[in-house]
Amino acid sequence: MMAKKQQEDFSLEQMEQESEEVLRPRFLTKDNAVFQRTGGGFLSLETEGESYSRILAARMFPFQEKEKYLSIRTTDEHSKEIGIIKDMADFDEETGQMLREQLDLRYFTPVITKILSIRDEFGHSYWEVMTDHGPCRFTVRMGGNSIVHLSDVRILVMDIDENRFEIPDLEKLTARERKKLDLFI
């Protein structure tokens, strides 16, 4: 009887501890975390006695900070946060490069450098643009939330499959290109 009671207490303690862990941020720095490239091309992490064979890096503010405030997470289905990197610059250049690679793998948004044509027909608009990843042609649904204004001059375009394209600065486009965008902004 006594033993059982103790066991209960113990697991309750453990639960309390778990929830505290979720609530308290843990920072990863070059002093407590070692990232390494795996044979498969992902990253592994050793930190404070814990070891993860593969981690996932996610940006907390993907539209504002590309290399600050990263959430390092487990890759299983119920992905949990392992720790937070406040600034990638805190790590050495090699680790930074490895993290950058992982981020590039997960975040993919070609930047539109030139608008060749936008044709609007039957509720869809058909875009032909030049991006930093080469020429692209995609279709945008009209009248929905396909065009997201990230700021006054920066917009994110989602095509009908939710592929993303970004225009970082409307003012850098020519007047003629902006006119093509007139329907959307």
Add this chain to the structure above:
Amino acid sequence: MKEKERQRKNRDIPEALKAKLRDSGVREEILCRTEVDMDTAGEYADGYLLLTKDRLIVALLPPDNRRTRSFRGFGEQEPADGAWVLRMFDAGQVESVWVEDCIGCNLIVGRVGGMEMPLAGCSNFRKRRVVDFVRAMESWTKDGTVKPMTEPEEEYCPKCGRMYPDPRRKVCPHCENKTSIFLRILKYFKPYWPLALVMMLCIVATGALNLVWPYLNGAVLYDRILAKDPAFLRQIGLGEGKFALALLLLVLTMFLTKLTLLLAQVLQGVCSSRMVVQVVRDMKKDIFSMMGKLSIGFYRSRQTGGLMTRVLSDADRVSGFFVDQAPYVLVHLFTITFTVIVMWSLNWQMTVMTVVLLPLLVAVSLILQPRVWVMFGKRHRAERSLNSCVSDNLTGARVVKAFGQESRESKRFAAYSDRLERGEVSISYWQNYFQLFYGGAQELATCAVWALGVYFIFGGGNMDLGLLITFAGYVSQLQGPMRFLANISHRMADSLNSAQRMFEIMDAVPEVQEAEKPVHLDRIRGELRLEHVTFGYEVNRAVLKNVSLTIPAGQMIGLVGRSGAGKSTLVNLISRLYDPQEGRILLDGVDIRDLAFSDLRRSVALVSQETYIFSGTVMQNIAYSNPGASLWEIVEAAKLAGAHEFIMRMPDGYDTMIGASGKGLSGGEKQRLSIARAILADPKILILDEATASVDTETERMIQKSLQYLVKGRTTISIAHRLSTLRDADYLYVIDHGVIAEQGTHEHLKEQQGIFYKLLELQTRALAMRGVD
């Protein structure tokens, strides 16, 4: 047929890849394959995933930034070919392959020999097929067999190559619709044909009288009466020299002409407004009844509010066009033709002059008008964001005040209204600009006619002053129809687009459909069985995974689990708001997909934390599930639900108006009304989805009591976070991340010391702490 063949050939793997595979010793047949369009370094690259019985092959071309990437909407692509790079994995080594959703792309990851590695990437455009491929090869990793992949849906119109807006409906907006849409809209007008006929007559009369008018006030007035032409008097049968009488007759005729014109216009206006109202009403009725039939999935993928208003205003626009614009096309064409003929017979040189100059007007309209339309669109969007800012503020007034953000909200509002102001200004700027050019061109035409006319009069040719005035009248009369025709194409496109959107909804195929020959069950016992049910709202994200469970008739089971675990999804499937992607759900041994909707809906009732109270009386709200119930039955149900007392405290008792237009009810009161509704429905299967989550402990106890009456003799599925709610359940299922993690009776689960035990401990502890306070 030929097109199909071409497509199939297109889907064949390119020659160089075939050669490369041969050279690398791949002799086996390719069992299935899919295209990918990204490599593992975050670059666009063409490639394939190929599966043979012995190996998985990843074939990629080096990234090529010059190749144009065409995503959905731009037709089938010519496959790329070149220097292929192959990575091969032997069947024994590949443990599993899956697709990871990234942001704006997807990563195909394999676990090979204990090591996770990226195999390739793909854009969201290719995702569906890739997920299909991965699913097809699931069994391959175990026993080398491959499930057949589903045939891709035909996405493009075979005639013009445009994308179908809805691949399941397969209607090309370009090819089939224009005439059929036109005819379909006309069908709505058919019942009102007498009105339409009167309208047409009025329009034709207007056109004809407009033709007469300039002749009367020009040629007849000046050249016959003022010029004292004796031949004219003879012609109309008046005595010699009676010009005053002729003038009187002329004035009378002119007056009658104008009067008839006015009457015709009034009559036409009355007819058209009556017709528009009725046609719009019919259209909206159709849309609304269709919206009821659509499955929940349709609403999930669209914004319901916007959808509704858009569709309703579309109906206005469609019928507006057909009444205010379409009939005039004929009339204006008619007017133009006859005016020109009449003008030609009066003076051909001046007619040529006019006809040459008028296209200038049309050109000005064609060039400038579209800009104004774009401006209108801009203003509309500005208006919309202003409206949503206001409605945000009104609904969030409490929060805004609590955080003291009034001034910031004002600033936000000011920014939006500035945008609207700019929109308005640019519209009026463009409109004036347009007016300037258009007016200029118009004046030019008129001046030219006058100049030429006066020149003819000086020259003593066959031109009189009156004729010139008549002529000028015709010229100005031509301008209206010309301008109208210049704009009609835009207006027509606009209205047909509206019609298309409307029909898109009317024709949408509900995802959940009743079987063609539904099975009717007279007496439902209420035994439910789920067999290997898999379901997800999105591709590659299953919410329920291979769930099997049986609920004997009349038992009460409890579903426990974290929020987002899939509990509500499970009951959504049972009430057939969605259909499972794999597996089936049986009610008394019959697949619910074969069951008649009416039988299913009658036997399943849902009490959820989302209560639906519509405006009406308390009685109507309770009787919603069973409109034929007697007054006493309603009172009985309310009594059982513990609602009777608070209903009787309201001044008008069961006849009190509640809902949007009436008295507000508290959360617990609404909850009890919906329980009364469920009691009255007398269902065989009762679903309680967090029925008591939003009420205080005391009310909960009351509701619990009434629920005990309700669950008697019914198959009950109860979802609850508060485990105390599930005390009476015969059997419990713990759902975690879409699978049944634990199951058993209360005691059994407690002993297992798993998730359930953990939750229970947490809750008792929380209660204990409250006790200490």
